[in-house]
Each structure stands twice: as structure tokens, then as C-alpha cells.
Amino acid sequence: MRNRLLTALVMLGSLAPVATQLSAQQVSFDDHFVDRTMRVDYYHTGGNATEIVSLDRVVSDGPWAGSHTRLIDDTGFGKYFFQVHDAASGRLLYSRGFASLYGEWETIGEEMHRTFHESVRFPWPREPVSVTLKKRTEAGDFAELTTLEVDPASRSVNKGDLEPMGRVWALFEHGPPSDKVDLVVVSAGYTEEELPKFHADAERLVGELFSYEPFKSRKSDFNVWAIDLPSPVSGVTRPHSDRWRRTPLSSQYGIFDSERYLLTPDNRTMRDVLSAVPYEFVAILVNAAQYGGGGIYNWQAVSSVDSEFSDYVFVHEFGHHFAGLADEYYTSPVAYETGGAEHPEPWEANVTALHDPQHLKWGDLVGPRTPLPTPWPKAEFEEHSRGIRALRQELIDGNAPEADFDALFREQREIETQMLSSGAYADKVGAFEGASYEARGLYRSEQDCIMFTRNMRGFCRVCRRAIERIIELYAGT
16 A cells, blocks of 8 residues: 555564674665655653654655665664665665664663654655664674554655755865765754854864864765754753753753763754754754763764863764764763673674673784783772762862863873873773773773873774774765
């Protein structure tokens, strides 16, 4: 039936492992797709050992920005993975990995049900397709959550495009979106009068990102767009400071009650705003001085702009969003814990459980004389970190001004830069214990990296390689 649009609801307990199968045969874009974007919006609900995916809507989402040739994701990145198959033949046409706010929420152990809005986007199919959403298991493979059967000719599919909600402009443009990585930068908490400040902030922070490798060398593979989205009032919601705002994107601090965790939870509105421009990745700049940010793979990166450390936060959070890089630090308070002494091998490219040192996933970068695990001044670093945490808690308890936090972070950076730039393996790739919120059992690839500290020494070699893989996925031939 041409009006067919089905959805399935699947309980977590009934999931069966499904292998991620990649198509070895090249998919012809023109045979299967037209040059526009289909967006499937859905609700992701869970709690008390239940997980349900339910359809919201299927809409047109503007021009297609992605590659016409790199349609199948072979990176292996992401807690989740979706595949688009031709409904008639079963042929795999498109796939991408991603992570989600739901995926983080389920780790914090709230004893309640919660619902999060999510989207998957892919080229507009010519014929009916099956969209299968999968979730990574502890064994590292994927289990099917649900499959949606979508007919592009259905009356339930909204083929109309939205009028732009903001003004679009280009920071730089190097070619057709289908041949480039397309990033869009959006204003949050800027009034109409403050939009010139947003332009300056966007130029500054995007410039900072492209001063680091591999973004610096691959700049010509990117287009960067921006959207002016004025807010009625300046700033965004800060629950811990009892400051409340109603802004177009609803960006806010205090995600999962973590004071400086800053995101835009309103996925539906965010996606509608972004539909005005071809994009694959999004960075939201928040007009605020309080240190804060957040980044989730293939969803969003968010950073405040007026902290002394905004440059670092923007680059660090973009690493999460762009290449699924894990946090390598492990001594700071976080909103959730991975728990347990035995760790499965993480999917993130820059962290390992080191179950088999002979088959380390970045083993080709390790020199023959570098031991695994790799020694580093761990005890000294942890003692220093305990002192910083205590001083930080005193500032929090005393409701200290933001400048005092910046001064503490500045002191921390100076000490850690000196501490981590010395030692026999300071410039080596190895397996350094302490990563991803765990002091034991998880390892990072270098002694220091922008995913570990605020030292601004850039991405380590393993992180750079992961970033290169994503650039190739969208701008490769």
C-alpha cells in the first residue's frame, strides 16, 4: 500500500544480537535516492528494565549535505547504529553510528521512566525502505531495537520544507556540500542586538578548532555555516544559579543535575532550525560566561563562549561530537559512572580496556620499546587532582564568582602541563591507565591530550586518526 508507514515497539528484554553487515557493493546514489533529506523523528523511552522506541513523524529536512558515494559507515563508532535497507530487495543503502542523551541517561541509575526525542537522517529514498535502529551490547555487537517501514509516497510522510527560522551565513565554503564535511554553528542566548557578538564568537571558536590537526590540514574539506537565531533575552537557563530563560533552542546548564553540563535537549526544535542549511555536524554557541559545555557523537556540541576556557571547551566537546572521542580524564566529578572493575572494550577509538596488549587497537602506533601498560606519574597526578577537587568544592559551596573558578582551572593547567610534559614516555603512544572516569582498568593512548586535560596541546595521534576517519566518511572519494 502506498500509504504504508509502520513502526514497531520493542522491549529491551526481547533484543537478539544482530551483526552489523556492511555492503561490499557500491550503492548508486541516483538509483536509490533523490538529493534531499528524510528525517525520522522518534521517542526513546526507558526505565525499570524497559526500552521502547516509538515513531513521532517522518519529514523533509532540507537539502542533502552528505556524500553521494560514502553511504555506508564502516568506522564502528557509536553506541547506536541505524541502517536503511531497500524494502523490496533487502539491500543495505545507508548506515551511520551515533550516540544519544538517552544513552547517557540510562547510566545514571534514575529509578523512573524518561522519554527523549531523537532523529535519524538519510537521503530521501525513491522507494520504500526499512530503517533499523540498533544498540550496542556489552559484547560489542549490535542488537536490534526496532525497524520502521517507511514509504516516501505515504500520506503520513510530510514532504514540505520549513521556512528558515534564522538567518544563514557562511564562515567559509570550499565546495558542494556533497563533497565536503558540513558544520553549522548556531547562536543560543544572543539577543538581536548581540548577534554581531555571535559572529565574532563563531569566527574565534571555529578558528581555534581549525588551528589543531587534523582540522588544520583538512580545512579545505569543510564548509562551515552559521545560523543567527535571536533570543528574546540574553543568556540561557542555569538551574543551579536560579536563572531561568525561555529561548528558541532551550539550551541549558544542569543536564542530569551536573552544574556545568550544557546541552540543547529539545532535539525536535533544534532539528527544525537546522533544516535551513545542509549539515552533518552542529555546534551551538551559548552566550554565557559560566564554564560549560557538552558533546554527543553525531548529535551536537555545545560550549559557552565567554569563559576563559571557552576555546578549550569548544574544541574538546567537538571531539566528542565529531569523532565519538571518549573523555580521557577520570578524576573529575561526573553525572554518571561506568561502574565495575571489569570493563568491556569501549567502542570509542581513544580508550581501551587492554584485555589483549598484543592486539591493542592502536598497536601499530606503539613503539617496540614502549611497555604496555605504560608508566606515567599517576600517583602524583591523582594527589594533585584531589587537591583541586577539594578547592573546587569550596568554591561551589561558597557560590564563588566565575572568575575564581577560572583562576583555579588556570592553576591546575599550569601544574598539569609541567607534570605531563616530562617523563620517559611523555611523547610516546602507549596505554596509560586512567581514562573515561575510571582510575583502574581503562587506558588512554598518550600521557596527555586535549581529551584528557585543558593543556591545549591538541589531539593525540589516536584521536587525530579517528577524526581523519570521519572526515573521509563525509569528504572522501
